[in-house]
Amino acid sequence: xxxxxxxxxxxxxxxxILFFANSIAYSKDEDIPAIPNPPRLVNDFANIISSENEERxxxxxxxxxxxxxxxxxxxxxxxxxxxxxxxxxxxxxxKWAIGQKGKDNGILILVAKDDRQISIExxxxxxxxxxxxxxxxxxxxxMVPAFKQSNYYKGLDDAVDRLFAxxxxxxxxxxxxxxxxxxxxxxxxxxxxLLIVIIFILYASKHNNNGGYTGGSGGWISTGGxxxxxxxxxxxxxxxxxxxxxxxxxxxGSW
Amino acid sequence: xxSAKNFLKEYEKDLIVATIxxxxxxxxxxxxxxxxxRCDEKAFDRAVKLFYHLNIDKTLFKNGVLIxxxxxxxxxxxxxxxxxxxxxDNDFWNSITQKLHNDFLESNYxxxxxxxxxxxxxxxxxxxxxxxxxxxxxxxxxxxFE
Numbered sequence: 001x002x003x004x005x006x007x008x009x010x011x012x013x014x015x016x017i018l019f020f021a022n023s024i025a026y027s028k029d030e031d032i033p034a035i036p037n038p039p040r041l042v043n044d045f046a047n048i049i050s051s052e053n054e055e056r057x058x059x060x061x062x063x064x065x066x067x068x069x070x071x072x073x074x075x076x077x078x079x080x081x082x083x084x085x086x087x088x089x090x091x092x093x094x095k096w097a098i099g100q101k102g103k104d105n106g107i108l109i110l111v112a113k114d115d116r117q118i119s120i121e122x123x124x125x126x127x128x129x130x131x132x133x134x135x136x137x138x139x140x141x142x143m144v145p146a147f148k149q150s151n152y153y154k155g156l157d158d159a160v161d162r163l164f165a166x167x168x169x170x171x172x173x174x175x176x177x178x179x180x181x182x183x184x185x186x187x188x189x190x191x192x193x194l195l196i197v198i199i200f201i202l203y204a205s206k207h208n209n210n211g212g213y214t215g216g217s218g219g220w221i222s223t224g225g226x227x228x229x230x231x232x233x234x235x236x237x238x239x240x241x242x243x244x245x246x247x248x249x250x251x252x253g254s255w
Numbered sequence: 256x257x258s259a260k261n262f263l264k265e266y267e268k269d270l271i272v273a274t275i276x277x278x279x280x281x282x283x284x285x286x287x288x289x290x291x292x293r294c295d296e297k298a299f300d301r302a303v304k305l306f307y308h309l310n311i312d313k314t315l316f317k318n319g320v321l322i323x324x325x326x327x328x329x330x331x332x333x334x335x336x337x338x339x340x341x342x343x344d345n346d347f348w349n350s351i352t353q354k355l356h357n358d359f360l361e362s363n364y365x366x367x368x369x370x371x372x373x374x375x376x377x378x379x380x381x382x383x384x385x386x387x388x389x390x391x392x393x394x395x396x397x398x399x400f401e
Contacts, residue, residue, distance in 0.1 A: 035315055035316070037283070037316055037383060038283065038383070038384050038385070038386045039283065039315075039386060040386070096315065097315055097393075101393065246303045246306065246334075247337040247340070248306075248317075248334055248335050248336040248337045248339065248340045249334065249335055249337075249339070249340030249343070249344075249345065249348055250299060250302065250332060250333050250334030250335060250340075250348050251299075251332065251333055251334075251345065251348035251349045251351065251352040252297065252298040252299040252302070252330070252331065252332035252333070252352060253298075253330075253331055253332075253352040253353070253355060253356045254298070254328075254329050254330045254331070254356070255329050255331075255355075255356050255359035255360045
């Protein structure tokens with residue numbers, strides 16, 4: 001009798017945990033915008049590029065998606081509303097299931113206008129071609145300068161071109177690309193910078209903060225790219241909510 | 256007696272899968288067919304459980320559809336997720352099951368399923384058009400068995 005009671009209490013406790021965990025899981029993604037229907041690759045929620053340029057970018061991304069199956073998605077938002085951009089980007093990429101399922105070959109370029117932050121999230125399937133360091137270069141050298149002049153289209157367009165080139169292998173990052181336009185920089189200095197950056201990235205990822213690389217006086221902050229486990233079905237894990245909550249429709253019969 | 260195994264011939268299964276694939280080229284909606292031998296509860300209830308079990312509830316746009324059949328018990332159900340149900344009314348679902356009922360009575364199992372998929376896909380294509388830029392196939396197109 002006592003063990004039965006214990007079992008009941010245990011079950012109740014477990015249910016309470018499941019319920020609590022679920023409510024956290026759900027409330028956490030409410031701030032992520034819903035994926036538009038029909039879906040698009042350029043989602044300018046912050047209205048920072050003209051509709052004409054938006055179409056131009058969309059066409060370019062669609063053409064690229066057609067030829068390679070890798071998928072680049074651009075999302076601009078007004079405000080992160082207190083979220084960390086990498087966390088937000090990761091959750092958005094997961095929620096929207098960017099990239100092909102099982103291949104993790106999606107890239108999300110996320111721009112938070114009012115926060116003046118950029119994040120490039122790279123699916124694990126592409127990390128061999130598009131490294132964190134390449135992303136940082138794209139943000140700092142291609143996007144931030146254009147964004148500072150409010151030329152968002154140019155920044156995004158250049159970033160997309162570079163990402164395509166990296167993914168197809170037609171652009172090989174070289175030392176000079178990282179050497180801040182200084183051709184004279186000796187190799188040891190480059191190695192030192194690389195080491196510092198690696199330590200910095202390790203430190204930043206360990207402390208799970210934004211990294212806080214400031215792109216100059218304009219205050220555009222670039223954050224590191226990170227990977228997400230793609231695929232639409234990666235979420236959840238609690239399974240079996242039972243039939244109670246079904247909010248769809250249907251009909252049944254027999255013959 | 257019909258069982259899940261011999262309910263459809265091989266070429267009929269292929270035809271059904273091909274119909275699903277064709278539809279899903281034009282819609283982000285997802286259609287699945289599941290066939291059991293027996294079903295000792297209401298077909299609708301079993302379908303709802305399978306809906307979660309087969310992850311049909313996990314589609315991005317909440318637009319998955321399950322056609323469920325219990326071959327030996329001669330029961331079936333067609334259910335669709337909430338985003339579809341917001342666009343159609345019960346008459347739509349009833350019209351599908353009415354059609355399945357009529358076809359199944361005459362042992363036209365494949366015809367009933369294929370034409371039902373086609374009707375459902377008309378709705379899906381209308382409300383959830385596929386765009387060139389979003390080529391996910393979120394769920395398996397193959398017919399599943401218990």
